[in-house]
Amino acid sequence: MNRYILPLSVLGTAVGGAVLLKDFVAGGACPSKTTIPGKTVIVTGANTGIGKQTALELAKRGGTIILACRDLEKCEAAAKEIRGETLNHHVNARHLDLASLKSIREFAAKIIEEEERVHILINNAAVMRCPHWTTEDGFEMQLGVNYLGHFLLTNLLLDKLKASAPSRIINLSSLAHVAGHIDFEDLNWEKRKYDTKAAYCQSKLAVVLFTKELSRRLQGTGVTVNALHPGVARTELGRHTGMHRSAFSSFTLDLPEVYLNPPGDEYLPTVTVTSVISLLPFLFLLIFLLCRCWCRAKNKATEDETKSQVNDDSSSPDMDFQEENQHDVSEDIPPEEDRQMDMHVSLSSFPCFLPQVFSPHFGSSCWQVHAEEDLPESSESSAQLHQDPLTGSGDSLPSCTTEDSSK
Numbered sequence: 001m002n003r004y005i006l007p008l009s010v011l012g013t014a015v016g017g018a019v020l021l022k023d024f025v026a027g028g029a030c031p032s033k034t035t036i037p038g039k040t041v042i043v044t045g046a047n048t049g050i051g052k053q054t055a056l057e058l059a060k061r062g063g064t065i066i067l068a069c070r071d072l073e074k075c076e077a078a079a080k081e082i083r084g085e086t087l088n089h090h091v092n093a094r095h096l097d098l099a100s101l102k103s104i105r106e107f108a109a110k111i112i113e114e115e116e117r118v119h120i121l122i123n124n125a126a127v128m129r130c131p132h133w134t135t136e137d138g139f140e141m142q143l144g145v146n147y148l149g150h151f152l153l154t155n156l157l158l159d160k161l162k163a164s165a166p167s168r169i170i171n172l173s174s175l176a177h178v179a180g181h182i183d184f185e186d187l188n189w190e191k192r193k194y195d196t197k198a199a200y201c202q203s204k205l206a207v208v209l210f211t212k213e214l215s216r217r218l219q220g221t222g223v224t225v226n227a228l229h230p231g232v233a234r235t236e237l238g239r240h241t242g243m244h245r246s247a248f249s250s251f252t253l254d255l256p257e258v259y260l261n262p263p264g265d266e267y268l269p270t271v272t273v274t275s276v277i278s279l280l281p282f283l284f285l286l287i288f289l290l291c292r293c294w295c296r297a298k299n300k301a302t303e304d305e306t307k308s309q310v311n312d313d314s315s316s317p318d319m320d321f322q323e324e325n326q327h328d329v330s331e332d333i334p335p336e337e338d339r340q341m342d343m344h345v346s347l348s349s350f351p352c353f354l355p356q357v358f359s360p361h362f363g364s365s366c367w368q369v370h371a372e373e374d375l376p377e378s379s380e381s382s383a384q385l386h387q388d389p390l391t392g393s394g395d396s397l398p399s400c401t402t403e404d405s406s407k
Contacts, residue, residue, distance in 0.1 A: 006288070008287075009285060009287070009288050013285070030057075034061065035061045035062050036058065036061045036062050036063040036119075036120075037062035037063055038062075038063060039062075039063040039064070039117075039119040039120060040063065040064045040066070040115055040116075040117050040118050040119050040120070040164075041055075041058050041063055041064065041065050041066065041119065041120040041121075041122065042066045042068055042111070042118060042120070042121050042122065042157075043055045043058070043065065043066070043067060043068065043122045043124055044068045044069075044096060044098065044122065044123055044124050044125040044150070044153070045068075045069060045070075045124045045125025045126065046065075046067035046068065046069060046075070046078065046124065047067060047069040047071060047074040047075045047077070047078040048074070048078070050124060050172070050230050051067075051122075051124040051125065052078055052082075054122060054124065055067055055078070055082055055091070056082050056085065056086065058120075059082050059083075059086040059088040059090075059091050060086045060088070062088065063088075063090065063119075064090040064091075064092070064115075065082070065088070065090065065091045065092070066092050066093075066094055066111070066115075067079050067082075067091070067092065067093045067094065068094050068095075068096035068107060068125075069093065069094075069095070069096060069125075070095070070096065070097045070098070070099075070125075072093065072095045075093040075094070075095070076093045078093070079091045079092060079093040094107060094110070094111075095107065096125075096153075097136075098125055098144075098145045098149030098150065098153070099135040099136055099141065099144055099145050099149065100135065100136040100137070101136070101137050101149075101152060102136070104149055104152050104153050104156070105152075105156065107153070108153060108156035108157055109156075111157065111160070112156075112157070112160055115160070117160070117163070117164040118157055118160045118161055118164050118167065119161075119164050119166075119167045119168075120167065120168055120169075120170070121153075121154065121157060121161060121167075121168075121169045121170070122170045122172070123150040123153070123154065123169070123170065123171045123172060123207075124172045125145065125149075125150075126145065126146045126172065126203075127141055127142055127145045127146065128142070128200055129142075129196035129197060129199075129200050130142065130196065131196070132189065132194040132196075134188070135148075135149075138188070139187075139188060140187065140188040140189050140199060142196075142199045142200050142202075142203045143187060143188070143199065143202060143203045143206065145203075146200075146203035146204065146206075146207060147203050147206040147207050147210065150171065150207070151210055154169060154214070158223075161223050162218075162221050162222070162223055165221060165222025165223055166222045166223075166224075167222065167223050167224075168223065168224045168225070168226070169214070169223065169224070169225045169226070170225075170226055170227075170228065171207050171210070171211045171225070171226070171227045171228075172207075172227075172228060172230055173204045173207045173208050173211070173227040173228065173229060174200075174201075174204040174229055174230075175229045176197075176200060176201045176204050177201060177204040177205040177207070177208045179201045180198075180201035180202045180203075180204055180205030180206075181198070181201070181202060181205070182202055182205060182206060182209075183202070187202075207227060208227050211225050211226065211227035212227075
């Protein structure tokens, strides 16, 4: 079983990592169940992608939804699809081309004339990393659509939004705004080489700055303004890039969101299959660590058992006899001489190095005697110290010398 733990851990980590990446870049599901009956909502660019899903979700919650799109035919098809799915007949399509100031003014005039209230304006439409195109009025396309078009639309509808307070304005920006830089001397990229990515970041940074200033100016009016990063999703916004053409990005972004909450539990956190799968790497890591700890504990128990067996084998009668002889030898030393000598006698646990090299008694333990300067030179005591603890003779000892500190 142990040999399968590491491959399974790697596999679980890879799958769980992909799911975590998907959850990170795409964002979580909205747990709110708030309904909006009687509210009027305008969503720009609502015929596809995030705008269409936003309009669909708001239509399920009631209210009047206005889809504002450049392609009126696609907009009508999207509105028809939303009406059929939600059974909300207050879903209408309107023509709005954010690349044309004329179209924006016509759309705003029609909304002011036909709609009594406008409670929510969602500035969703955008273009991303397109070639160096220009709008009908000569502005760089990304800056013109993402920022200037919505800037004009918001200001034209601002009085209607104030009259419908409490109301709100939601601007879809992007995390790419952190890399943005606004060149006020060359907003339309006429003096430098066009960079599609830098132009997109510039437009999204302009949206964030516009949101912050508008929010400051509308304090106390009942109109709130927010900018958001919608995450990464598989939409037509990336048609000018290769973002969704790789197998990895398609797999990551197309993971299904299957909800596990039982119906009616609106107060519980939203639980999905992908959020459960994201726990796989931690689960496999936990199993791996538990198996490692179990193996180490088993090995330590085996080592302890082996050591106990060795200790039992070492407690033999010969060893007891040797310990008794050592005790007898220490008792042979007169107490008077023991008080006069400051010496240390110990049986080394390791063989002496020099006797191993020069003495035929290879591997034998030896006595090491360290005497101080006041050690009396007594041949009798020296003979006693050099006697073999077992035989009482000095012939069987290895050639260990007595080290005198006075030398």
